[in-house]
Every structure is written in C-alpha cells, then in structure tokens.
Amino acid sequence: MNNMKKIIKLLMSLIGFKSKEDKGINVVSLFDGASCAMVALKEMGVKVNVYISSEVDANAIKVSESNHPEIIQMGDVKSLDYKKILDICDGKVDLLIGGSPCQDLSIAKSNRKGLDGERSGLFWNYIEAKVKLNPKHFVLENVASMSLDSKTAISRAMGTPYVNINSEKLSAQKRNRLYWTSIVVPQPKDEGKKLKDVLENGYTNKEKSYCIDANYFKGSNFDMYVKKSKRQIVFKSKKVEKSSLKEGEEVFMDKFVKGTEKMYKFSGEKKSLQLDARGKKALEFNQKGFRKLTIVECERLQCLPDGYTNVENVSRTERYRMIGNGFTVSVIKHILKNAFNN
Numbered sequence: 190m191n192n193m194k195k196i197i198k199l200l201m202s203l204i205g206f207k208s209k210e211d212k213g214i215n216v217v218s219l220f221d222g223a224s225c226a227m228v229a230l231k232e233m234g235v236k237v238n239v240y241i242s243s244e245v246d247a248n249a250i251k252v253s254e255s256n257h258p259e260i261i262q263m264g265d266v267k268s269l270d271y272k273k274i275l276d277i278c279d280g281k282v283d284l285l286i287g288g289s290p291c292q293d294l295s296i297a298k299s300n301r302k303g304l305d306g307e308r309s310g311l312f313w314n315y316i317e318a319k320v321k322l323n324p325k326h327f328v329l330e331n332v333a334s335m336s337l338d339s340k341t342a343i344s345r346a347m348g349t350p351y352v353n354i355n356s357e358k359l360s361a362q363k364r365n366r367l368y369w370t371s372i373v374v375p376q377p378k379d380e381g382k383k384l385k386d387v388l389e390n391g392y393t394n395k396e397k398s399y400c401i402d403a404n405y406f407k408g409s410n411f412d413m414y415v416k417k418s419k420r421q422i423v424f425k426s427k428k429v430e431k432s433s434l435k436e437g438e439e440v441f442m443d444k445f446v447k448g449t450e451k452m453y454k455f456s457g458e459k460k461s462l463q464l465d466a467r468g469k470k471a472l473e474f475n476q477k478g479f480r481k482l483t484i485v486e487c488e489r490l491q492c493l494p495d496g497y498t499n500v501e502n503v504s505r506t507e508r509y510r511m512i513g514n515g516f517t518v519s520v521i522k523h524i525l526k527n528a529f530n531n
Contacts, residue, residue, distance in 0.1 A: 213238035214529060215278040217322060219266050219287030219315055220244065223511045224253040226286050227260065228493060229521040235529045239278050243269060243287075248507040249514075255500045266314045271321040282322045284525075288330035288516060289315050316346050326371045326528050330516065333365040343369060359519035361387050362398045362490040366520070372528045377520075384421075387489035391423040391480065401487050406509035408481045422479040423486075484508050492518035 213236030218226050221242035230237055240259065243266045244250055253260055261277065263269055275282070289312040312331075319327055331343070333353060344350050347369040354377065356364040361382040368374065384398045398421040399414075409420030484505060485495050491512055498508040 214283035215239040216284045217241045222249045222515045225516040227257050229518045248503045249511045252500045282324040284326050285324035286328040329369040356517040356520050357397045364400045374524050377523050401513050403510045403513040406506045424479050487512045
C-alpha cells in the first residue's frame, strides 16, 4: 500500500500536479526593500507559491528582481489593489510581513510626528492590508527607540503586544527592534557570532558591531564611534603610528574605555595613555587608522549572502542604504520558523 502511494505521488509530480500542501505559502511583503524576507524563507527551505512585493525604491526593486525574478512587484503601498492580490493568492494569504518607516517614530528625532508623520504614518496602510487580506500570520517590525505612546498605539492597532528582539544574539550586530506578530516567538539563544568573523580585513575592539542604519554610507569618525557609540569603524592595523607619545612610537588599539579615549601600549602593559587632541587628529587622518565597514561586511551583519546587493546600476551609496533599511535575515528566520517549520 505504501509503495502504491509512492508511485502515485511520483506520477503526480511527473505530470506537474501539486497538492495543496505542495503548493507552498502565499506571502505579501509591504515596504519590501530588497526582499530580505524572501531570503529568509528560501534559506529556511519554505516553499513559496506567491510572493507579492510592495516597494517604491527603484534600486531596491532592481536588487529584488535580480535575486528573485519570481517576485510579483505591486508598487506603492498607498495604491495596492487588494482584490487583485487576493485573486493571485487564490483568496488566501499565509503571511503578511513588513517593516514600516521609522523616521517619524525614533526618539532620536526631536521634531518627530509619530504615527501622524508622512513616513511613519504609512503604518496605517499596513493595518489596512491586514484587515483586507486577513492573513493567517503577520509580522510587523519597527525600531525600539520610539515613545511609549507610539508603542501602545501600534500594539492596540495590531491587536497584540510587541516582542523585543536584539539581533546581537543571532548576528554580529547590535540591532534592537520590536516585532508585532501572530506567531509565538521565544527569545533567541546567543549563537556567539562575532564582528571579527565578518570582517574582510582589519581589526575591531568590539565583539558586536553597532547598528547599521540607512545613513551608514556617510561613514564615521573617531569621536562618533567612541563618544556616541555609533557608526562602527574597523581599524586597519593593530598598530597606529603617531599619537600623544613620542613621534614614531607605536600603540596597540586594544581597548577603549567608554567616555574616555585611552589606548594601551603594544607591549600589553596595563599603563594607559590619554590621547590628546594632537594624537586624536593623527589617528583620525592617519591612513593606517580606520575605515568604515565594507558593503560585503554590512551584508554579513544583516545575514545576507555576500554580494546580494551587487547589481548593475545600483550605486554603493544605495547599496549601503538598502542594507541598513532591511531586515536582519537571521531574526526573520527565527520568527518564521515557529509558523513555517518544514
């Protein structure tokens, strides 16, 4: 009997017949960017029948289409044809996912308008899609650095409290985000990923990178890195020539003490040396000093394949920008595995 079932299944596959369970899931991704959610689903081995993307950034769409030509692009979230989407999905959406814009929500912006802002107000289009598509599962991502009022308003509209997940447990990057989802999601276990392991070359004094955002393409500077704990940098060498020491003496970029700018002798002695203005300037502009993360390193921090954004006619600036705007793939996999675990 079992052999007969196997033969029937084989014959059905040969003629192209697909049972309901073989068809895969139907996905609608709003604010889709470079389709990081599709990367997660493919790496999980989840069969995707339909993946509909709503995105307006032309460069992100180029990257999406280059990596996933099967994706159906539906344009602006403000003008989606929900009847058409449901027709394409045979009336059933298994997953609605998206990360609505955060520009008006982040407390880092003093004149923020919250959910009434032009960009972050697009959250209400996600709610419209959730109501009209009635997905089996939904996931919404946004920044953790928003006001309590905004968190409460989003939770009320979504009908569920948020889950706070920092990607540092699943990647080499500190990226604190909130997720509102219908999926029961436990906190992830620390996988022990280190920044030094994603570097193409150079050295770091941090175990985890600071968050890579959409403005990382602008680069960093020493003060921003040490005093503000942002805009990750990579030291080109363990040794930096010229400092507040005697000219030509070398120091080891071993460790920085937060709030100060202390450096340690290359010999490893505990004696610390205060870096004065002259020494700081020498470090800042010394070609052997530091660099910003490469695009490939940023892709790795977001757990994307190397070269994922390397698409013809997409500039380096735009590649940095879309990486910073995207999901951390490992976090999305962690969330979705609890609903679509093959």
